[in-house]
Amino acid sequence: MKTAVQLLETLADGGVDVCFANPGTSEMHLVAALDQVPRIRPVLGLFEGVVTGAADGYGRMTGKPALTLLHLGPGLTNGAANLHNAFRARTPIINLIGDHATYHRKNDAPLQSDIEALARPVSRWLATAETPVQAVELAAWALTTATRQGPGSLIIPADVAWSDEEVPTPVPDPSGPAPSTWNSRIDDVAARLRTPGCAVVIGGRFLSAEACAAAARIGAAPGAPVMTETFPARVERGRGRAALPRIPYMIEMSAGLLGAVETVVLVGAPAPVAFFALPGRPTHPTGADADFLTLVEPGEDPTAALLALADAVAGPAAEAVTGSPADAPVLAGADHEKALDADLLARVVAATLPDQAIVCDESISLGFYAYDYAAGAAPHDWLALTGGAIGQGLPLATGAAIACPERRVVALQADGSALYTLQALWTQAREGLNVTNIILNNGAYAILDLELARAGATPGGPAARALFDLTRPAIDFTALAAGFGVPATRVHTAGELAAALDRAHATPGPSLIEAMFR
């Protein structure tokens, strides 16, 4: 199994220090090789959706490649929904997918399937190592490619992994990323922004506080509104930092904001589109004649371009614009006794948020106000559901906590989506991760009630209602958390939630708060 060891050594040399894993028989030599490469820490997930979602959280927070270890086609597809989210976030992830031995693939053994076909739609790059030399070379290539392009898949047949052939150490790729071309467009874009009818949409893998501050300066100067994409992969925000609005999720609202805009400047974000097409509603928030100017392509870091554009538009001396609410949200005395609702939830979460918290947001309908209130909370990172594939939140929080052990991670988690990948709690307990999991229990896929109405398919009868209902029987998240070794508590009022959050944030290790909205 020299090849397995050399492959992992190559990855470790490139900075890989964690392997999120749920292996099977075809990965046994890679598993054994982990014992020879102690620089890489194995982290077990009980389900591949946990593994890939954790890799996404780790990659978003560190910016360096997160490694997964997956078992053939079924292991990959179990993790594919969260890879879809990572694909949209362009998170640097290297999926090592074990395959049958090369000479066994023709035999159509029970676990045989077309792994490349399954991997391609969730991979920005893809390769199968047919030989030991290729395996080690492709590992070096994967490091560079994942960092530049996002998640991808490297398929390793078992006999390649177990080979004892000694292969050459790959020479690192000396070429840097392709040079940016935005410089040549700054003046044109700045000139356009001085005319009326413009808007700026920013996005990308990481909207740093610096990038957001520059964007806010652009927005303040010529009067062109600046906003982020609807579900940014990661944005630094909170008190003292720029508070940029997001493009609203609902096309009815985003069209109100962007419908009359003549020119949209895109800085790291794709052109905004409706999340879903609905009968009688537009597919784009922008009008049919809107013009798009791309300053920075999606995937490219927007920071330098935003700084340059801010200088060009507002001048280097222009003051930073924080735009944050003057005061942190507070809970009035009378609010403490009130039953939770979306507004109280948002205020309590913001008021209690620890400094440098990382919020993993899969709050769906109940989190409607949480993002805006948190603009006045302690400085934090916010990670959104980038691809719309639910089941991201708890795994993402798990990986973010492994990336940043000194910071508190807060999973703001809808109940229905939590149940896709609840096994993440066990990894949190096993690794002693500092995660506060807030389960928003309204006993329903509430968003679907809304979507049914928006789709014009109301009124829903008993069949439709049954498919949105999570109360028959009621799900007890405190029992589920206990089963996975995570201490849990249930709260009904704003005051109870605030007290539970203060306790959870201050206690090392994971905990779960089941916040009842019914």
Place this chain on the structure above:
Amino acid sequence: MKTAVQLLETLADGGVDVCFANPGTSEMHLVAALDQVPRIRPVLGLFEGVVTGAADGYGRMTGKPALTLLHLGPGLTNGAANLHNAFRARTPIINLIGDHATYHRKNDAPLQSDIEALARPVSRWLATAETPVQAVELAAWALTTATRQGPGSLIIPADVAWSDEEVPTPVPDPSGPAPSTWNSRIDDVAARLRTPGCAVVIGGRFLSAEACAAAARIGAAPGAPVMTETFPARVERGRGRAALPRIPYMIEMSAGLLGAVETVVLVGAPAPVAFFALPGRPTHPTGADADFLTLVEPGEDPTAALLALADAVAGPAAEAVTGSPADAPVLAGADHEKALDADLLARVVAATLPDQAIVCDESISLGFYAYDYAAGAAPHDWLALTGGAIGQGLPLATGAAIACPERRVVALQADGSALYTLQALWTQAREGLNVTNIILNNGAYAILDLELARAGATPGGPAARALFDLTRPAIDFTALAAGFGVPATRVHTAGELAAALDRAHATPGPSLIEAMFR
């Protein structure tokens, strides 16, 4: 949404009466249409792996198409591992997968992905309905094709589902399945079976008691051993029925059985191959010169051919051969106090098995003896893990119980695999299904310890051991079951298990027994 209604009406006309569903926004009109087609009962799964696994269980037990409703690419991939198992079992399943509206696909909205590419490796047939006429025609085609070939996928864009166009009712396909060709080969095969060095391997979607009895007559007559494939989709067995051995899972054992065989007659089974290639071990249990005679192709019903072959080989008057152990397994008095092990487990399960039980077997390492002991148990059906993609057991049991509400379903379930799709428990509770779930808790992916050794990658160090360990922290399945609304108990001894099984089998609705092996 006339098209959505017409599509479901067409399926209902073809016998579809259950829709296993986990829908999202793109399926809202299909959801609403379920209220107009009350002949189809919606059954909600909290995760798509539950939905597809339940469809597999339902399809295996009824032989008629099981319908699923899945949400775009991520919903499909969440269910793909169990579709992989169904693909191997050739279970009749129609996956209705919602997609973006046809005119929105070009916009690369966040949930856009190549659904056909993701579906193809787990689908024996595949189509996208681009128009309302196609949607209804393809529904009719799907009924026939799923019944003949196994699981497949029908992708329905949202605007096709919500169309109010009235389309023609499709004319049912008058052609029957392709005529069988085995008749012409019976005499040749029978002649060959009268020579030494033959073996017969049978398999397929359903090995009925009648088929197994015929196979046993074939095995008894000329001395050619008859065995089933390693993981049959469904086999009728138990007291008074033929007890056919399975080809062992481990190539070391199967090669011992088949290594010297000169001719293998295949009746509904593919040629046997190793589950995995391992260093220094063969990929086939048969020798290099073995000759294969296919009497019945995989997927085709083997029953008639087995009856004809038995008549040709043994004569119509040959006595039925049950081959079952004379006595049902019993538990001696002293055994009651003993801590559970694989042997005691097998004896207790067999001794307590209710008449006409349906055993869904994902017992992995601890179930090593269960199949053989159950040959002497009450008559039952046994459903195996056909494709090796774990997470099948609890969903399969859920679907089998919906198919056969009057029978007791017994899920014989390893702990590690149970945690892939544990959400199935909730559907069992919601629908009041008669399932006894036995979780075999050894706190480990024990099979991987064995596979590590078989792969020659021992000794495993701390990294490898950590990836097989489920005890840090210990997982409490009784708490997890309670969280999903299923009553649960924990047992340590054979006597406790027997008593708990008797209680569970006799109590309507689901229950869970956590059997401790550590």
